[in-house]
Amino acid sequence: MMHLQGSLFESPLFAAKRPKGQLLKWIGNKQRMAEEIVSHFPTELRSYHEPFVGSGAVLATLAPKRAFASDSFWALMDIWTTLREKPAMLKSWYTKRWNRMAAGDKVEVYEEIKASYNRDPNGADLLFLCRAAYGGVVRFRKEDGYMSTPCGVHNPISPESFGKRVDEWHDRVQGTTFRRIGFEEAMDEARPGDVVYCDPPYSHSQAILYGAQDFSLEKLFEVVERCKRRDVFVALSIDGRKRSGATVCDLPIPNGLFGREVFIHVGRSMLRRFQMGGQTLESEVVHDRLLLTH
Numbered sequence: 001m002m003h004l005q006g007s008l009f010e011s012p013l014f015a016a017k018r019p020k021g022q023l024l025k026w027i028g029n030k031q032r033m034a035e036e037i038v039s040h041f042p043t044e045l046r047s048y049h050e051p052f053v054g055s056g057a058v059l060a061t062l063a064p065k066r067a068f069a070s071d072s073f074w075a076l077m078d079i080w081t082t083l084r085e086k087p088a089m090l091k092s093w094y095t096k097r098w099n100r101m102a103a104g105d106k107v108e109v110y111e112e113i114k115a116s117y118n119r120d121p122n123g124a125d126l127l128f129l130c131r132a133a134y135g136g137v138v139r140f141r142k143e144d145g146y147m148s149t150p151c152g153v154h155n156p157i158s159p160e161s162f163g164k165r166v167d168e169w170h171d172r173v174q175g176t177t178f179r180r181i182g183f184e185e186a187m188d189e190a191r192p193g194d195v196v197y198c199d200p201p202y203s204h205s206q207a208i209l210y211g212a213q214d215f216s217l218e219k220l221f222e223v224v225e226r227c228k229r230r231d232v233f234v235a236l237s238i239d240g241r242k243r244s245g246a247t248v249c250d251l252p253i254p255n256g257l258f259g260r261e262v263f264i265h266v267g268r269s270m271l272r273r274f275q276m277g278g279q280t281l282e283s284e285v286v287h288d289r290l291l292l293t294h
Contacts, residue, residue: 018061021161023169024079024127025136026055030199030237033264033288034061037197040262040292042233046193051186052200053080056173063172070179070186077180078123084178087170090127095159097128110151118146132156187223192231198224199237221254228257228293236291237264249289258291 018034030037034057041062048067050059053076059069071077082090101109110132117125126147130138133149140147179186183200190196201215217238224234236258239249266286 016061016063018057019165019168019172021157021165021168022055022057023060023083023165024055025130025133025138027137028199028201028237029055029057029136031055031057033266034058036264037235037237037290038062040260040290041195041197041235042294045195045233046191047195049186049190049194049196050199051183051196052198053077053178054199056080056169058197058199059176060169060172063175065175067173067176068179068186068189069173069176070181070183072180072182074180075117075121075123075126077178079127080173080178082123083166083170084173084176087166091159091163091166093124093127094131094162097125098156098159098162101132101156106155107151114147114149121145121147128156131162183220184223187227187232187234190227190230190232194232196227196232196234197237198234218252221252221257224293225254225257232293234293238289238291251289253291257293259294260292262290262292263287264290 016035016038018031022029022031037058038061046066048059048062048064050056050067050069051071053059053069053071056069059067069080079090082093097109097113100113110129113125113128113132117129126138129147129149130136132152134152135149136152137149138147139149183198187196187198198220200217200220220236224236227234239251264287266288
């Protein structure tokens, strides 16, 4: 049985509210369903851990007093660390690139920023690219990590709108320590009564994510088992139902590892829309599978 020690939250967990807008556009962004995911967590816990922080939607919805968020992707963690420690710098990164695009040829400036990132991967360029890329799909080439997504047809949000998001998200991550480490190291640090939420690359649909080609779901299950033995609560978002429920993704989930399984409606696949040229995908409704150890 879990022994939960003190609440991390200003209010009961079911009252956790997601931020008004996304900070980053990211494949698999959980912004819309973060509140539903959080509703399945314990209402009290010692510390919160998110070892695949990505867009940070669940982290920001919880806004925990004590948390550890991480990823192996350096440029992504550069964004998160800057948000927490130097929010004005994050705003400046975005504003400078937005002004360049507004004053010049949109596609040409985008390609210049993308080339800058590919020469020297960094958070400042990635921040703007993920908001300006086609469909918000930031894809990377396996052999060298080259970011290849073309410019989106939409106009990136204004610096004023982005600045308001930075202010809100900065407040929500003040209790979070951000680190660039792998998921195994991050999860092995969790202690009894902690909660770990995992949102790894999805094996059926997200191979274009940074580092996804080398990700091992089997290794993650081994680490989840170690957490469970230490009385750490683990929630895992992973492939569920595709094609409006007609296809249930076959995954090597060990028997008895998880105590509950919930399917969460995600909507139409952003990635499939990108792959199919922006078509309306009536048959591509997706449900994520949320696995819970307790």
